[in-house]
Every structure is written in C-alpha cells, then in structure tokens.
Amino acid sequence: MSTTRQHPPGGLGREPDGTGTASVAPADRQWRTLSLRQATGIVPMARDFARQALHDWGWLPASGADRRAAAEDVLLVVSELVTNACLHAGGPEELRIGCSPKMLRVEVVDGGAGQPAPRTPHRAGRPGGHGMFIVQRLCLDWGVTRTPDQPGKTVWAELAAPA
Numbered sequence: 542m543s544t545t546r547q548h549p550p551g552g553l554g555r556e557p558d559g560t561g562t563a564s565v566a567p568a569d570r571q572w573r574t575l576s577l578r579q580a581t582g583i584v585p586m587a588r589d590f591a592r593q594a595l596h597d598w599g600w601l602p603a604s605g606a607d608r609r610a611a612a613e614d615v616l617l618v619v620s621e622l623v624t625n626a627c628l629h630a631g632g633p634e635e636l637r638i639g640c641s642p643k644m645l646r647v648e649v650v651d652g653g654a655g656q657p658a659p660r661t662p663h664r665a666g667r668p669g670g671h672g673m674f675i676v677q678r679l680c681l682d683w684g685v686t687r688t689p690d691q692p693g694k695t696v697w698a699e700l701a702a703p704a
Contacts, residue, residue, distance in 0.1 A: 569641050569642060570639045570640065570641040570646075571598065571639065571640050571641075572637060572638070572639045572640075573590070573594040573597075573637070573638045573639075574635060574636070574637045575587065575590045575635065575636045575637075576634070576635055577623070577632070577633045577634060577635060577636055578632075578634050578635075583623060583627060583632070583633060584620055584623050584624055584627070587619050587620070587623040587633075587636050588616055588619055588620055590636060590638075591615060591616055591619040591636075591638055591647075592612075592616060594638050594640070595612050595615060595616075598640045600612045600615070600645075600702075600703065603703075607703055607704065608703040611700070611701070611702070611703040612703075614679045614700055615645055615647070615700055617675065617679065618647055618675075618676055618679055618680060618698050618700065619636070619638075619647055621672040621673070621675050621676050622647060622649040622672075622676065622696055622698065623636065623649055624672060625649075625657055625672045625673065625696070626649050626651040626653070626696070629653060629655055629657070630651035630652065630653025630655060630693075630694075631651065631652055631653055632651065632652075633649050633650065633651050634650045634651055634652060634693070635648075635649070635650040636648070636649055636650075637649075637650070640702070641702070642702060643701070643702050644681070644699050644700065644701060644702055645699070645700045645701075645702060646697060646698070646699050646700075647697065647698045647699075647700070648695050648696070648697045649695070649696050649697075650693065650694075650695045651693055651694060651696070652692055652693040653693060653694065654692065654693075654694075656685060657672075657673050657685065657696055658673060659673035659674040659676070659677045660673070660674060676698050679698075679700065680698040680699055680700050681699045681700060681701055682698070682699050683696070683697060683698040683699065684696075684697055685697075
C-alpha cells in the first residue's frame, strides 16, 4: 500500500479517529538519524548504520531464522530507499530509523519532487526498476510525506518487528 501524507517528516499524521494531528512519536520508539548530505559511499554507509542500529536494538545477532530474515529485510529496504533517492531525487539528505516493540520505521529524506511508485518488473531477471516493488512486498506499509511549501519529501516504510 502506498500513501502520500501531508504532514511534517517525523510527524505521525492524523489521529486514528481522523481528527487533529499527532505531534509526537510513540514514547516507546527509539530513533537513530544519519546525515547523508555530501557523503560518499552512501548506500553502504546507510546499510552499516542500519546494521548497527539493529544490533543496538537486539535484532542482531539474530537468534533464529525468522529474526535473521527480519533484519535482512530491513537492510534491503534501507538499501532500496537510499538507492532510489540517489538515482531519482538528487541524493538522500538524511536516513532515520525508528524502532518500537512491534514495528521498525525507515525514513529517507531527499530534495526531489518526484513520486516513487512500485512497478511490476517487466522481467524478473532484468536489472533495475525493482526497488519500490521490493519495498512494497517486504513492508507492512510505505508512503511519502511532504511538508507544504517546502521542497523534497520523506519516503518511509514500516516493517514488523520479529516475534
């Protein structure tokens, strides 16, 4: 599922009943932020940063196949979102990863005006064009947040925490 939400990055949008705007993240969510402006080797740097966060939060080292698969999914989603920002949005500005007991959220901030969209791969064996398709398949939800009257966007994805 893809959604575009008009609220500030890091904000949580509308309250569940559809009124007002949530202004703070859940108290049990821990965040890590990495600036990627003018960095080199951005994709491996982002993956290493995510791997360290997963280690800090106890996802790694994985104690079983399900936990290992969950951590690998997070690293793949980070790689895909950061790569898309490099290829289609002039490069990422920031990577944010938030972890709560039930969910992990990945956010990539960029200055691009485009709208990411998954496309069914024309041919599974061909390189390119699979990033958002992969993100859509691995995540509980994903979307784009734009701040009115400001350039750029935040592309976010949410993955379930391992049981």
